[in-house]
Amino acid sequence: xxxxxxxxxxxxxxxxxxxxxxxxxxxxxxxxxxxxxxxxxxxxxxxxxxxxxxxxxxxxxxxxxxxxxxxxxxxxxxxxxxxxxxxxxxxxxxxxxxxxxxxxxxxxxxxxxxxxxxxxxxxxxxxxxxxxxxxxxxxxxxxxxxxxxxxxxxxxxxxxxxxxxxxxxxxxxxxxxxxxxxxxxxxxxxxxxxxxxxxxxxxxxxxxxxxxxxxxxxxxxxxxxxxxxxxxxxxxxxxxxxxxxxxxxxxxxxxxxxxxxxxxxxxxxxxxxxxxxxxxxxxxxxxxxxxxxxxxxxxxxxxxxxxxxxxxxxxxxxxxxxxxx
Numbered sequence: 001x002x003x004x005x006x007x008x009x010x011x012x013x014x015x016x017x018x019x020x021x022x023x024x025x026x027x028x029x030x031x032x033x034x035x036x037x038x039x040x041x042x043x044x045x046x047x048x049x050x051x052x053x054x055x056x057x058x059x060x061x062x063x064x065x066x067x068x069x070x071x072x073x074x075x076x077x078x079x080x081x082x083x084x085x086x087x088x089x090x091x092x093x094x095x096x097x098x099x100x101x102x103x104x105x106x107x108x109x110x111x112x113x114x115x116x117x118x119x120x121x122x123x124x125x126x127x128x129x130x131x132x133x134x135x136x137x138x139x140x141x142x143x144x145x146x147x148x149x150x151x152x153x154x155x156x157x158x159x160x161x162x163x164x165x166x167x168x169x170x171x172x173x174x175x176x177x178x179x180x181x182x183x184x185x186x187x188x189x190x191x192x193x194x195x196x197x198x199x200x201x202x203x204x205x206x207x208x209x210x211x212x213x214x215x216x217x218x219x220x221x222x223x224x225x226x227x228x229x230x231x232x233x234x235x236x237x238x239x240x241x242x243x244x245x246x247x248x249x250x251x252x253x254x255x256x257x258x259x260x261x262x263x264x265x266x267x268x269x270x271x272x273x274x275x276x277x278x279x280x281x282x283x284x285x286x287x288x289x290x291x292x293x294x295x296x297x298x299x300x301x302x303x304x305x306x307x308x309x310x311x312x313x314x315x316x317x318x319x320x321x322x323x324x325x
Contacts, residue, residue, distance in 0.1 A: 059169025076138035082309025086187035087180040163229040191310035203324035211264035261290040264301040
């Protein structure tokens, strides 16, 4: 059985793998999500002006107050790197590999950015503070525990994105605090325009995003996965969150006649190889129409699973719409 993706699952798959296994003959404690979602509201392309500020209430209701415009920003998860890239800012230090990806800084320039040791789950506080940051941005349900250790030395901002609207909101918030209002408006406009164009000609194909390592994998749902939150606008995406204890059986996936599969391989430790190749060992996997028809697309997990920001989501839209034609 696989627990459906909670926010923590999507932010750190290594912790979620424990007890999260989807095998060929599981069944859910809840009935299948058989009802198709209603038509998603059309994306508004008009962008409201962003006003520079030193204090604000962010898109998730958290209050942020700075004494001055932050010049040194440490990123503890990839959305921060995505937003800063959109605004033309290079983080002082980071805890993700997003900057090295195509469409961001690239491998050579990304090497110039210091990496915070300790890994995603437990970044070292001393290392963070050694950079004398004006602002540290982390993921709330993972890095919130660092707040007491950082208090008094810097400002810690805990973000918690779940949908593309959240990501746009955080982009606007960071643009306001850094004074990069024009860059923020431009990035938002570019993304909204791309999404609006994609939703004008939605595919009638059924799509599915799965993520994980080895036989452990989950189904990304629009309620808790930022990339998946785009899919009801561009394809038939009949997957709904069932909460932490819910799951999808492989039989249910087969019953949906998935036409196009997107696979996020999240490797760690000694794991290697593509998730789709490992799943091919399961005979039920081979019965899925997308598998039989060669419509399984291994995607860049740094962008699809971790990026979450408007630049990453723009790449997701480009790749998804091309595959769904």
